[in-house]
Amino acid sequence: MTFKFLINEITSLLNDMINELNYPNVDFSVDEPPRSDLCDVYSNIAFQLSRKLKKKPFDIAREIYEKIIKSYLQTKKDSMISSVEAHPAGYLNFRANYTKLTYETLLMNKFEQGMPDIGKNKHVLIEHTSVNPNKALHVGHIRNVVLGDCVYRILQYTNHNAYVLNYVDDSGLQVADIIVGFKFVNLPMQTDKKFDHYCGDDVYVKVNEMYKQNTSLVENSRYVLREIEKSDSEIAKFAKELTTKVLNEQLKTCWRLKVRYDCLNFESQIIQSRLWENVLQAMKKKEIVKVENNSESKHLGCLVIQGGLDGEEKVLLRSDGTATYIAKDIPYAAWKIGLVEDPFGYYKYTTQFDKTTLLATKLDSRNESNPGFHAADLAITVIDARQSRLQNIISKVLYMLGASLLRYVHLSYEVVTLSSDTAKMLDISIDNKQSAHMSGRKGIYVNADNLLDMLHKIAYEAAKLRNPDADNIWLERVAESIAIAAIRYSMIKQDLDKTITFDIKESLNLEGDTGPYLQYSHARACRIIEKSMYPLMTIDHDLASTLKTKHEIALIKEISKFEMHLEDATFNLSPKSIARYAYSLATQFNAFYEKVPVLHEENIEVSKARLILVNTFIIVMKTSLNLIGIDALEKM
């Protein structure tokens, strides 16, 4: 929060300066420098002015300093700025008033990080996970789940009225495939494996292998697909039973990762509800769709979107009348932003790990109060970049139906692939390629539960080594937290438009730039507070002025930047910003921890001030970790 004050003060000082000196208006930056030994904040304003004024940047910087800043610093006593330099390179370099910065920053201690109201209670829906209920989650899905959950946490924290939806595609081809496995290949329903693993690892893969030899089986899947859409058919009932069973196992995996939801939306109900008809009517009215009757067209007899993106047609209803994926997604999207009335009823599906209620849609909406999910100001759909084209079509259709383009956001990210080493470990042939794409159909993936189990085991051993006397319940709990931290952090620290090359060996490393490293810095700090003999003080200016070594200032500066990164994460829907901030915060703390004694400091006043610093670090680190769903362990 405080660092932002410094930047704001400099920005307004420079804006006033432009007016006073009658300089032309220019865009200029007020930012952090690449290295902290240069300054705390710099501005490029002299460069921007130099073109219009036809003077050298350094001369302008010096002029600004001499004519404006010098007297500003002399008169403004409560300034966050302590000194300014016109650098020969042309930059204006500012130093912060460290005592003031320290005081303001450590004051946060007092009110435990007040929530910044960025969202103003804006109604936001976040759809993520949405894994076909015919298989278990693999690491590729985890990127989606964790990304969506972190965005939820960040929006929730910044006062958005946010809800999480999980779209259950219970009537698609992938579900049809495993029904074929059970009903036509007669694979057993009974298994010792976790049921989602069994369906994905064995049934789904096996059926897809059989399709290659036995084309009549493919016909069966078409038949199954048509039957599922009739709600009262035997197949439809079986599908419901089957998908519920798989879904429940998938949810266990998500809950294990500390991911929660507000509502399950079943695809089958989107077709069966009036939702589909209403949107269809609206689309017909606006001539967005038509039945293709051109006998030359490859889409003869289908209901198509005209001029989808590049003027190409996109099929909504197949010639046999069944709906394609996008035909269900458009009404769903329209429902999200309230272009249609809510046709659904809601019932309590279950209670989740965090004691919150998970609701699910149902077709009967009589005598029910509506939980108010639909008609959001903003709908965010978390789905990978391969869906970009489809998502763009959906946006365009919503726009043609009268919605603002700003209300539907596709949060896109690149997929997760397996490194060549990992592919080899799994006996996957990749012919000299650098990585392998995962494929549920081919059985090429790293299962999420299995990965968590491996991480848990390693973390357990590591924790036991360090805490030989600890009891088993504690070790289990800590190991689980560490495993989750490792996997969550690894999924969000990269840029969204970069493929994650997943490597098992690397992911099992709990050192360096990892989630456990963040937890460790927090745990270390907690031990200092725990062992302290003094009660925690509130910062005052005298205590603040005792904190002046390099590592203290660096840590204070990093803490003071928390809200800037939170804003960045919120506006850009970017959990990465929080993840990288937390890492940098942890690094600063570890350097401090190494070089600056707290409990062993002889000067009691200094020791007390450092305790406040450590405690503030704990608060900010814990808050940051919560935002990305990592437990702030007090001991590990």
Added chain:
RNA sequence: GCCCCGGUAGCUCAACUGGACAGAGCAUCGCCCUUCUAAGGCGAGGGUUACAGGUUCGAGCCCUGUCCGGGGUACCA
């Protein structure tokens, strides 16, 4: 073919959205535990930011072209 994304140290990735000398982790090699947890810290080596032009006071970032990799372009999702 057309559209989208990527190419930065041996490997995996950053770079505050056009600013100062391109930074971390892993791996390799050194050093630091009678001192608040060594899941840590310090140091060393490692770079023509794929390539060629262009715009700019300034380009890893913007523009054009080329090369390489991935994805999309289904009556699959």
